[in-house]
Amino acid sequence: TLIFGGQVVSPQGAAPADVLIDGEIVTAVLAPGAADALDVQADRRIDATGKYVLPGGIDVHTHMDMPFGGTFSVDDFETGTRAAAWGGTTTIVDFAVQKKGGSLQEAVDTWHAKAEGRASIDYGFHAILADVNETSLKEMDVLVDQGVSSFKLFMAYPGVFLSTDDQIIQAMFRAADNGATIMMHAENGAAIDQIVSRAVADGHTEPKYHGLTRPIALEAEAVNRATQMADVTGAPLYFVHLSSGDAVDVVAKARDEGRNVFGETCPQYLFLDESDLARPDFEGAKYVCTPALRPVEEQAKLWRGIRTNDLSVVATDHCPFCFTPDKQLGRDDFRAIPNGLPGVEHRMDLLHMGVTKGEISLARWVEIAAATPARMFGMYPKKGVIAPGSDADIVIYDPAATQIVSAQTHHMNVDYSVYEGWEFTGKVETVLSRGEVILENEHFSGALGRGKFIKRDLSQYLV
């Protein structure tokens, strides 16, 4: 296959080039016209004139088919990976959830069973450490050898996922030994739960109180606490879904000291805000995720963090629940609203809007959405770059096309969109996964189960 006439985008910039693919692998990136001069024979030629040619997006934070609050996130590996591909994402890394009293291996085996035969793009797993004990600590080493090289801990959700400081520091010591990355959900959950109880006791049960009871200060406090524990233990630390400027400032300070501390944010924190939680008729429930959507002025601080690389990855935290019936569970009490937003399909487009609005460069778009996620989670250069020897995971993106987002037309298995009616400039035109065209002409053809598990290495960002 030869993709010709496009602008190939990488973290180094955008340049006209043609991409030659043999089977599943990129074999050459050629100067325009070189393919003809070399008399390259291609069975298939794809015209990318006027388009960007991008490494496929890598979303390192998704929750497919995840049990939560008495229900399950509504995208499984079939619908979720298909929706990802429609939006230009060709790799996801999903979270295998350890049960209390269960093993990490059981969690990963369960997730393999969920993904196998269903995923249409490649996928890896992180493991959620929900029960840190002697056994699960030992299992961390075993999972690293299986290519599950990152572990998420929660400082939030007491009684469900929360790890106490003694558990966190043990997991960090282990990670410092085996090289795994600790991923942290940083919010002071014990303190937040008290604030939540006080609000409910005062009769404040509407969705907007989900936001009002989770102050930024208690995110920044947890980020600081985890950063200090990482310093003491030497564990590599990656903060998931940072939502506020104060949290980014803590990460920035650690990074200025040369530490292995990294930050991720999500499109919802860049484009939505706390006013969405106050929408009438319980519509605010559609916007309940954790951390909560913030005052609008936080958005500019997050964009700045992306530019300074204190936020180095943008992932979705895709965790969709239907408005009916799932979100209705919390009609009378926001505590019962399942936490999470649908987003896996829109990340590339939203970040492209960051380019058109002048927040980030084209090169930075590809860096935060593909190249850095691949490096951060040990998949580079197989994934995250268009270069000889890399998997031919490629997106042809039309920067001039426009689209209007709607739950009627999106591909996620959820009955609403948080971006309903938004007009995006830019659109995915063609998607290749390991050399196979899986999306073109508004038609998806990726077979069920064609996606493969990616056995990941350790982070390639550690100093």
Ligand code: DUC
């Ligand atoms: N936040 C969410 O919004 N959903 C799932 C888990 C989480 O931390």
Ligand code: ZN
């Ligand atoms: Zn989280």
Ligand code: ZN
């Ligand atoms: Zn998450």
Ligand code: ZN
């Ligand atoms: Zn549904």
